Amino acid sequence: MDLDPGLSALRPLGGFFVLRTAAPTARGPFILLSQVYDGTAGDVQQDPLSCRVRKVAAALRAPEARVAASVAQQGLAARLWSVALGCAALYGHVPDLDGRLLHWNPDGSAPDDLWLSQVRSLPGNAATVADTVLHGHLEPLAAALRTRHRLAPGLLRGNAASALAGAGRELERWARRNGRTDLAARARSLTADLLAHPLLTGTGTLAGTAFRRRSCCLYYRVPGGGVCGDCCFPRPPRSSPQATSG
Incomplete structure (x- = not known):
């Protein structure tokens, strides 16, 4: 089954899985993630990533x-x-989450508010998901x-792996509750394959x-x-230096 324009199959899975594909009606500082990463975003106090960190803090x-x-x-x-795992498991395809198509509201609440301005279908295999999420x-x-911050590479890699494992676990739980053993197996296989990626192996x-x-987050x-x-x-450790290594 190919992707539908609204990615409607994701809606029953809940907030972390749902992705906006229509322009938000309310005004908000939605910014292309490509501009967030390369520092070319021109609003939200000139640095949306720092804005987000301050909001979380x-x-x-x-x-x-x-x-x-x-x-x-x-x-x-x-x-x-x-989003990527849910689409790969439910549709057999993933949307192109290119940072030049995917908008983010750094001032939004959790889970992070994302808007994809164009739904373009890609293969739903682990290699494509890794390229889309990890590399992209x-x-x-x-x-x-x-x-901007003193964060060890191992900590950030561990966060990425933890987030992946958590997404796969929630998807598998939802699938089993709804009698979708095929979907549960697909979610587990994808998660295991992605955790074996060179950027995540050993995490x-x-x-x-x-x-x-x-590592510790x-x-x-x-x-x-x-x-x-x-x-x-x-x-909880008594001293922080142990927890920052990795």
Whole structure:
């Protein structure tokens, strides 16, 4: 089944999977992600990525900007993976998420608000998904964040892998609840193949749908945050240097 213009099959999956394909009716600072990555966006205080980090920091009461930057990166990664995995599993195709077509509202609430201005169909295989999400977005996003914040490459890779595993797990759960064993198997296979990509290999261990990462996203440093379900730490560490390596 090819993609429909509204990507309507994604709607039952929930907010992380749904993607706007019609221009938003309300005014908002929707900016092409290509411009966010290369720094050519001309509004939202001239730096939409920093705007997003400040917004996340305020919402979480994060003690350091780099903590908010890590959480912001993982949130956007989760949205991108969810859209791509959901389409690959449901349609057998993925939309072209080129940063020159995909708009982002850095001032929006979570999950990140995305708008795709043109639906162009691509093959729904793991190689295409990796090219679309990893190379098209997460590599330039990580580079842009590292110019602004002290974030270890391993932390950002771990965030990307964690977001992928989480998206695959939610998709598989939805499929099983709805009696779609074929879709559940497709989601699991795609997730495993993508986690074996050279950019993600070594970031953690996947057992079924459970993922245990080898780095920490720093969320434990948020007041009342604790550790995430896939964290490398069984409990919040006492000192931060351990958690920033990777």
